[in-house]
Amino acid sequence: MPDSNEDRLLHSALGRTAECLPVERLETLDAQGRAHVDHCTYCQNELAMLLEFRDAAPKAEEAADIAWMQAELERRLTATPPRLPSPGIWEKAMAWFHQAFPSRGWAAVPVAAALLLLVAGGMYLRTGEERLRPPTGDQVWRSQSFAAIAPVGDVPSAPTELQWDAVPGASQYLVRVMEVDRKEIWRGEAAGTRIALPPEIRSQMTAGRSFLWTVNARDVAGSTLAESALQSFHILATSR
Amino acid sequence: MALWCLRLTGDREAAADLAQEVFLKAFRYLDSYRGESKFSTWLYSITRNHCFNEIKSRATKPEDTGEAVLVELADTSPDVHTQLERRDSAELLRGLVRDSLTDVEARVMTLHYAEELPLQAVTQLLGLENASGAKAYIVSAKRKLARALARSKPGARG
Numbered sequence: 001m002p003d004s005n006e007d008r009l010l011h012s013a014l015g016r017t018a019e020c021l022p023v024e025r026l027e028t029l030d031a032q033g034r035a036h037v038d039h040c041t042y043c044q045n046e047l048a049m050l051l052e053f054r055d056a057a058p059k060a061e062e063a064a065d066i067a068w069m070q071a072e073l074e075r076r077l078t079a080t081p082p083r084l085p086s087p088g089i090w091e092k093a094m095a096w097f098h099q100a101f102p103s104r105g106w107a108a109v110p111v112a113a114a115l116l117l118l119v120a121g122g123m124y125l126r127t128g129e130e131r132l133r134p135p136t137g138d139q140v141w142r143s144q145s146f147a148a149i150a151p152v153g154d155v156p157s158a159p160t161e162l163q164w165d166a167v168p169g170a171s172q173y174l175v176r177v178m179e180v181d182r183k184e185i186w187r188g189e190a191a192g193t194r195i196a197l198p199p200e201i202r203s204q205m206t207a208g209r210s211f212l213w214t215v216n217a218r219d220v221a222g223s224t225l226a227e228s229a230l231q232s233f234h235i236l237a238t239s240r
Numbered sequence: 241m242a243l244w245c246l247r248l249t250g251d252r253e254a255a256a257d258l259a260q261e262v263f264l265k266a267f268r269y270l271d272s273y274r275g276e277s278k279f280s281t282w283l284y285s286i287t288r289n290h291c292f293n294e295i296k297s298r299a300t301k302p303e304d305t306g307e308a309v310l311v312e313l314a315d316t317s318p319d320v321h322t323q324l325e326r327r328d329s330a331e332l333l334r335g336l337v338r339d340s341l342t343d344v345e346a347r348v349m350t351l352h353y354a355e356e357l358p359l360q361a362v363t364q365l366l367g368l369e370n371a372s373g374a375k376a377y378i379v380s381a382k383r384k385l386a387r388a389l390a391r392s393k394p395g396a397r398g
Contacts, residue, residue: 009330009333011356012330013331013333013334014333014337014353014354015354023281023285024277027278039338041334041337041338041346044346050281050284053280053284053287054280054281054284056243056244058243062246062247065246065252065255066242066246068252069242069252069255070242072252072253073260076256076260077260179278
């Protein structure tokens with residue numbers, strides 16, 4: 001493939017062009033990038049695959065296969081340590097281990113164990129990202145004393161404001177908005193139970209992206225009274 | 241990542257093989273991750289490229305996707321004039337795909353013709369549940385493109 005003249009034409013017409021965006025630019029589209037994606041079938045498919053890779057949660061019928069894969073990978077890596085593609089891998093694995101376990105004696109730990117950690121970490125990364133994005137919009141993962149109310153779950157566009165429950169005795173609320181890797185993109189303070197998002201932050205909240213936010217309630221002395229549950233919202237992709 | 245491999249292959253053992261290979265590759269090239277994109281985006285790039293290459297290398301023969309209906313656009317004469325015409329044809333075809341096909345049809349066509357994934361892999365990756373999977377979308381898309389092409393000819397009515 002491509003085999004026939006028609007296949008070759010379709011390959012040429014539907015394939016990547018010089019104007020197509022690298023995948024790193026697809027995750028944070030600016031206006032110019034958005035304009036290209038809007039009329040490029042190739043980049044639209046690439047963006048869809050990236051979002052599916054990052055955000056897809058297993059369906060009920062897939063859960064057993066995923067559990068089997070995790071068990072199988074662990075079994076393979078512990079039962080039969082894999083042949084390493086290059087000596088450099090050993091050095092990297094051991095460097096990781098020495099960093100994680102600085103005491104002596106760990107040099108004898110098989111690389112399989114390091115790779116097992118890597119696999120487990122990868123599984124955790126995947127499931128962790130799923131935990132960061134509630135499928136239904138009404139799920140809260142951690143709640144010590146009060147709730148962040150809105151926005152939560154899938155929203156049609158960038159929210160104009162954030163709202164949360166009042167905390168008795170609180171005189172000030174510190175609000176933080178983060179990307180899904182918990183990199184903070186904005187923080188603000190409010191005396192009441194809502195705060196407006198500035199336009200420059202809203203402009204970053206483009207279709208298909210997810211964000212986390214949390215609220216810290218403080219008393220007049222600035223001491224923390226309560227920390228809200230970590231909440232998440234996802235800007236729905238625009239449909240064509 | 242494991243879920244994506246599973247959806248692409250439709251087989252948990254093949255998916256476990258791919259996931260293991262991707263982890264090894266990610267580990268090997270960890271130094272190349274510079275934090276300029278999300279880690280999940282970096283891992284996606286590795287997963288996508290590795291899995292697509294593996295799937296394509298296992299595909300044995302071209303698949304029948306119905307009769308050629310875009311033959312007028314697909315001239316292969318080697319002269320420069322025709323090559324220029326072919327470039328125009330590709331641009332015309334891009335416009336027809338954009339304007340005539342549904343999102344799913346466009347994705348199926350892109351994955352099969354641009355990424356060269358076998359029909360079975362396209363069906364699984366997109367979770368298509370109709371009886372003949374991606375092939376039905378391709379047949380439908382080609383018919384739409386042929387009709388749109390006929391309408392786009394100078395002097396065409398309607």
